[in-house]
Amino acid sequence: MEDKFDEGPRNYNDESSAVEFDDQDEDEEKEEGKTDDDMDSSDDDNEDTRSSKSNIKRHTRTQSLEKATVIPSPKQRTYRGPSLEHVSAAAMDFEAAYIVDSVGETPTTFKSAMESSDSGKWKEACDSEFDSLQRNDTWEIVPLPKGRKAIGCRWVFRVKENQDGEVERFKARLVAKGFSQKFGVDYEETFAPVAKFTSIRVVLSMAAKYGLMLHQMDVKTAFLNGSLNEDIYMDQPDGYLDATQPDYVCKLKISLYGLKQSPRMWNQTIDGFMIKMGFKxxxxxxxxxxxxxxxxxxxxxxxxxxxxxxxxxxxLLKSTKMALSKRFEMTDLGELDYFLGMEIKNDRKTGMVTVQQTMFLKSVLTKFGMDNSKPVKTPQDPGLKLTKNMCEQECKHEDTMCNVPYRSAVGGIMYLMVATRPDLAAAVGSLSQFSSDPCPTHWQALKRVLRYLQATPNHGLEFTREEGSRICGYTDADWAGDIESSRSTSGYVFMMNGGCISWKSQKQRTVALSSTEAEYMALSEATKEAVWLKVLLGNLVR
Structure with a gap:
């Protein structure tokens, strides 16, 4: 869900002034040499002036916010949270957590799509999706049995772009409203595995070491390939009502996007096919x-x-692609260059694979109005310890913080940390502790991380052939680093072929009685990860 907000904090000591989340104030532009403390004190000096002009400033700053969040040109990729109320997460693929919108407002209903300026393109996308459902014999039109209740469905729209922010195609998908399913009646098991990011990085590291070709494919309407074990009835989709049987419903024959069990059914289908092809x-x-x-x-x-x-x-690569395309409706995307928001470059001549998230990073900065903020060299202030007590001391700003997209910003930074930025692990681990009740100091600390990202947009991972393939791990602990609970923080990182493949920064579950105990607890976590990596490499390398 997209966090909607009109204002964010600017000067927390001025309750009468409008609030902003933009860190681009006039003092920062004119006096670049000032520190965070200098800028804060400068804001305090101007408190009276701002209070006296609050009515004027509120209108001006709201306009500034709207200007900061305006959709940029197609060359600047902007991710926006989708308005998909009550739709199961299985209804969308991973990247649909951020809908790309550079053509205009993405419609949220079939009616709004048909009334938009791009109605022709959206209708073509809907027709393509409906035809695909018909070809796959997804359902049959039947009367609703007595005692049964049909679940709803809806259209989800998306503009797909390439890594350069250029529009590739308009996409529409029909999804079931899985939130209305009842356990034991409409579904049983729902779990479906996905590849760990650590595993993906290990494969990329091996590609650099052994000069492997990297290609990517996408399965069209993947969830339609799974079979159902339950009888599920669904309303007919908007815009495609059967004129001869308008009161009938769709009895699903195969799984559909949005159903709780769809990911599991799809995974079982492709897993069985991969084993049949001779894969282990x-x-x-x-x-x-x-x-x-x-x-x-x-x-x-x-x-x-x-x-x-x-x-x-x-x-071998071609034969595998051919077998997959023969069994499923596939899209061959050629050489791997963009996967789950990660920009990947594979130079087989030099034996180098680079992974970064520059486009996603810039979209996060743009979303929170920090794309022109003053950069800093470190993600955290080493002299600042964040605590929950700060909220009690600053409780008068509770209403102000309601308008701040703190959790949304933490989520954006967290995905960068999970995929390609181990340098953000400690900062994200600290800031995420206050997501339920942040205070202005926490927000300022989070904005510092965004300013650090502004300084390091091209940072990422690099795997090289020259570096040894032997895994090297490091571990450390911050004994009693949490001044409120006295709990320590464990941290580790594992390197392979010159790049990071696994990392973690996490607060320990119990209080360590000494620094030695804290170090051993951190070492225990690192050892478990090392054992797992050993098993993984044992499966992949002879």
């Missing part, structure tokens, strides 16, 4: 498949309906 599933990650042919091998990484194929032999 990794013990440590059930979404990594490997197949060896004499001296050659091919790896397949599965993340819902997105696939990475890494192979040392072009013919």
């Amino acid at each position: 599933k990794c013990e440590s990650d059930h979404c990594i498949y490997i197949k060896r042919d004499d001296q050659d091998m091919i790896l397949v990484v599965l993340y819902v309906d997105d696939l990475i194929l890494a192979s040392s032999n072009n013919e």
Whole structure:
């Protein structure tokens, strides 16, 4: 869900003034040499002036906020949270957590899509989706049995762009309202695995070491390939009502996006096909498949309906693609360059694979009005310890913080940390503790992380052939770093082929009685990860 807000904090000591989340004030532009403390004290000096002009400033700053959040040109990718109330997360793929919108407002209903300026393109997308559902024999039109209740459905619209922010196509998807399903009646099991990001980075590291070709494929309407074990009835979709039987409903024959069990059914289908093709599933990650042919091998990484194929032999790669395309309706995207928001470059000549999230990072900065903020060199202030007591001391600003998109900003930074930015792990671990009740000091600390991202937009991971393939791990602990609970923080990082493949910064569950105990607790966490990595590499490397 997209966090909607009109205002954010600017001067927390001025209750009468309008609030902003933009860190681009006049003092910052004129006096770049000032520190955070200097800027805060400068704001305090101007408190009386701002209070006397609050009525004027409120209108001006609201306009400034609207200007800061205006949708940029297609070259600047902007991710916006989708308005998908009550729609199951399974209804969308991973990247749909942020809908790309550079053409105009993305419609939220079939009616609004048909009334928009791009109605022709949206209608074409809906027709394509409906035809696909019909070809797959997704349902049959039947009267609703007595005692049964049909679940609803809705259209979800999306503008898909490439890594350069250029529009590729308009996409429409019909999803079931899985939130209305009842356990034991409409579904039983729902769990479906996806590849771990650590596993993806290990595969990319191996590609750099062994000069593997990296390609990607996408399964069209993947969830329609799964079978159903339950009888599920659904309303007919908007815009495609059967004129001869308008009171009838759709009895689903196969799984559909939005159903709670759809991801599980799809995973079971493709898993069975991969095993049938001769692939072996990794013990440590059930979404990594490997197949060896004499001296050659091919790896397949599965993340819902997105696939990475890494192979040392072009013919083996082609035959695998052909087999997948014959069984499922696939899109061959060629060489791997953009996967789950990560920009990936594979230079086989130099043996270097780079992974970064520059476009996603810029979209986060733009979303929170920090795209022109003053950069800083570190994500955290080493002299500042964040605590929950700060909220009690600053409780008078409770109403102001209601308008601040704190959790949304933490979520954006967290995805960067999970995928490509280990340097953000400690900061995210600290800031996320206050998501339920942040105070102005926490928000200022979060904005510092955004300003650090402004200074490091191109930072990422780099795997090279020259570096040794041996895994090297480091671990440390911050003893009693939490001044409120006296709990310590564990941290570790593992390197392979010159780049990070796994990292963590996490508060320990119990209080360590000494720094030695804290270090051993951190070492225990790192050892468990090392054992898992050993098993994974044992499956992938002979």
